[in-house]
Amino acid sequence: MKIAVCVSHVPDTATKVNVGSDGKSIDPNGVTYVLNPYDEFAIEEALKTKEAVEGEVVILSVGGENNKETIRKSLAMGADAAVLLKSEGELDSFQVARALADEIKNQNAQLVFFGKQSVDYDNQIVGQLTAGILDYNCISVAVDFKLDGDKIIAEREIEGGREVVETTLPAVVTAQKGLNQPRYASLKGIMAAKRKTIEEKDAQIGESMVSIIGMQKPAPKQPGKIVGEDASAAPELARLLREEAKII
């Protein structure tokens, strides 16, 4: 079975965000880009599934030349093949999903893993949109996944607990932290990844559905006050919470 994993190339979570000169995206100066943290869980689950059922894991990524770094890292973890769907400039989630759906169809992948969220725009939708376009079943925010034939039993995180969901292939699963423990790339894996070719194609993105018109930093918070030191400050804090903040 062909298993696809969709990965995005994003600024490291420790990045200090500054608005770029276009006024609507971040200033890329000094920013380190990494494989999106949630996508590591997606790759791990695909590799585990492949080990259990025999199959091939193909990495898909939409973006520019720089995404190759993230694709190499994914290959080094143990994926078999990769396709870069080339597109420069900002895309909306729908465009990314269309490009991915097009290639998933082309690859005839019956099981597709995503991260639950890219830590850049924090949309949490590309997986579900892709599932919608392909008319695949979809389980988002998975923290547990089991495949038995073409039947899936998974658990997804919800407020105050988990839902146990049953569905069938073809399906999209988006990975949440806790799903597994991603493996480190071995030296052998890193060497092998260097030799693998990354196939390149133009992304089929279609029309733009959402435009970003501006970006700002949030208004800085007024520095608060130190109410006091040690336990003796507790009564004053309680009073402020009641009288100023009106919370208790």
Place this chain on the structure above:
Amino acid sequence: MSKKILVFIEQRNSEIKKASFEAVKVATDLAAKQNSEVLAIALGNEINGLEDVGGFGINTVKHYKSVDLELYSSGAYAELIAECALSNDAGTVVFANTSLGKDLAPKIAVKLNAGIVMDSVAIKYENDEIIFSRPVYAGKALVDCKINSENKVFTIRPNVFPLGENNGGKANVDVTELSDVKLSSKVTEVKKSEGKLDVAEADIIVSGGRGLKGPENFHLIEKLADSLNAAVGASRAVVDAGWRPHSEQVGQTGKTVSPTLYVACAISGAIQHLAGMRSSKYIVAINKDKDAPIFQVADYGIVGDVFEVLPALTEEINKLKN
């Protein structure tokens, strides 16, 4: 007159989520500006108090009723909502950005060929256009965006949009009984986590960090949380150490929360932690290091040892409450 606005009312265990009322309010405010009408849709079996959405300006709620819809089923829910939007000439669909809303909204966007904006924290209506503001990079920046397509789907962040006055009105509940709903995916069980309240939904959160030194000391956090009727949260250091479950983690790779009050106890305030909680209305920090970055976002701080401050604060709050 513009096409109608459809707002989704979410129920869990037959109770309507507070965030759905917030979505209703956003939808009716938008409709007033656009000179359009709002229709609400709810899916489930018995749902308590559906007519109460009338208090926020809704005339009609469509209730698709079946035992099969009691638990969330993405395929069937998406099918029914999209069909309801199309047959009622609704071009905009509004959800609260809950775990269910996040899963469902993009599926509706595909069915309606609508552009989609998630997790809005502010909405403006200017020159006949809706401008959405939403946090990106875990709240380190905000973007303004607009949807180019005629049909539109958006979600609003819970706990951010004010509910306003309930005028006491009652909506007309239009029930459609469905038998034999086709479920392509099915929730077979809901496992409740141990904590009483989930951080994603709580109005007050008390979080503990590595400075608590071990899981055995979290009773101090739990007692303060009890006195405030709050949920317990945790930093990643604590979750990675296995002291608390991941469901309690607040931050960039945990949950993003915006409660009325967030109390950070022995948490340093790393950028990834701040990302998840900086939009809280009031932030209290208790830390023995007066230079800890958490104090930069705190409204009120106590420089001190949590082992002494927490019991004292719990006692003071219990005193005030009685």
